[in-house]
Amino acid sequence: MKRLQISIEEDLDEALAMEAARRRVSKAALIRGYVRERLGGERAVDPLDECVGDIDDEAGDIDDVVYGT
Numbered sequence: 244m245k246r247l248q249i250s251i252e253e254d255l256d257e258a259l260a261m262e263a264a265r266r267r268v269s270k271a272a273l274i275r276g277y278v279r280e281r282l283g284g285e286r287a288v289d290p291l292d293e294c295v296g297d298i299d300d301e302a303g304d305i306d307d308v309v310y311g312t
Contacts, residue, residue, distance in 0.1 A: 263270045
């Protein structure tokens, strides 16, 4: 983990301290959560990603399936 130093206004620090106390987490953990939310966080791994491209066969004619032609 990388250490980062920031400057914020006193009222914002007080609000942050109150919210951190309410959630029973550190201010640093709260800030990390807010930053992760804002920046999109870590992308969840889709288990089906590994299956993409595994089938070498051509897809059938969808009209045959839908309309029975």
